[in-house]
Amino acid sequence: MVMKTKEKLIVKGKRLDGRKPDELREIEMKVGVIPNANGSAQVRFGNTVAIAGVYGPRIAHPRHLQKHDRAILKCRYNMAPFSVEDRARPGPSRRSKEITKVTRLALEPALFLKDYPKTAIEIYIEILQADGSTRVTGINAASLALADAGVPMKDLVVALSGGKIDDTLILDLCGKEDNYSEADIPCALMPRRKEITLLQMDGRLMPEEVKTIIKNVLKAGEEVYKKQKEALKEKYGK
């Protein structure tokens, strides 16, 4: 976003919330939070909270949506009206439509859709509290919810944002940093394969900075990966 601030976002090497440039916010992940869903998870990065529920694989309805050779992946990213400062009007916005699409594409490479013909795997993500990096928080929750639902995956999908503020490359942007950043790069990856499944950017960066941020995200993604695995172990034991 093109916004200007006179306020410094980094003072004496520390960010607004006291973090170092490459430090992530406090992360909390819990699996199995929606009894009705086949799989579910809640993920918190600082003040950003997302909850995801997975239904399926189950027979796709209406029938004309069924694919004879694979499952369809349905996805919805939605912001709760109370998740933001000024109430968000319920229903799909242009922003949420686009995020829904890139979220689906971020998760799809990890799944074996061909193993479940005629079915639908449905992923619903609700952002309960927004303080930057909501799409990546939602993807982390969805990845855990898929694993919790017992949907076979090539790898967990780990998501994290990187960016640049006050001439410094950072990780895990909070809301204020997102608004005033020089650049914001949301990423999702399959850590074991070192493959990217979501890559977006806005801002202004030299090409080398883009590449550095992607590498930094990949490296710090290990920490998020570890948290995801811990959350699953927490429910399913050692």
Added chain:
Amino acid sequence: MRSDYVLKLLESGERVDGRKMDEFRDIKLETGIIKRAEGSARVKIGKTDVIVGVKMDLGEPFSDIPDMGVLRTGAEFTPIASPDFESGPPGEDATELARVVDRGIRESESIDLEKLCLKEGEKVWTVFVDVHIINHDGNLIDASTLAAFAALKTAKIPKLEKDKIVRDELEKKLPISHEPVTITVGKISDKFLIDLTKEEEEVLDSKLSIAIREDGKVCAMQKSGNLSLKVEDAEKMIDLAIKKSKDIRKFL
């Protein structure tokens, strides 16, 4: 099947229409084609045909940026453009196209929005950029961004008389400070392609659209497609896009 043929040819390093992997189809750009619009452009890349119209109106600024004009970008997949398009409100793909075009223009800071403020917090110019697809044969993102920026670059602000717009009298040019170009690189198995046709897009693994400014800065990216991307692939795609952006820039 047709898609097998496309893939088989690619394996031996060829494209159906005989182009090199990093070669654009013929590009035609016309500006000022819609008399009613404050700015307009039509871009044809091969059989892909896109019209962008710019309209300007008075409006209120956003409360968090009270001293800046407003940019709004929309895209419509009109049913005339493809047997796959249906009428109705913009779907996921049209919305994504609009937002990717918007991001390229906005994040490059191409329009000097501060100069579009008439009264802080109260009255600013709103610039509407509307992308209309006339014929879809692939690479809508590059074609639409080129048309959108060409339309903006040639757009003029209407005259104001006692705070009313005089529609048929255009005054000064829209203030432009940077020039973005968006290049999409597609990946099909181990090949990197530029300017994919619709039938190539139907078999692609993944693609990355990259907006690049005249000073070499990257301003926006969007990955799409069903498969993942290796980090090295992403880097190669960024480099290729920067190299090819010069081919498009000469049209501006």
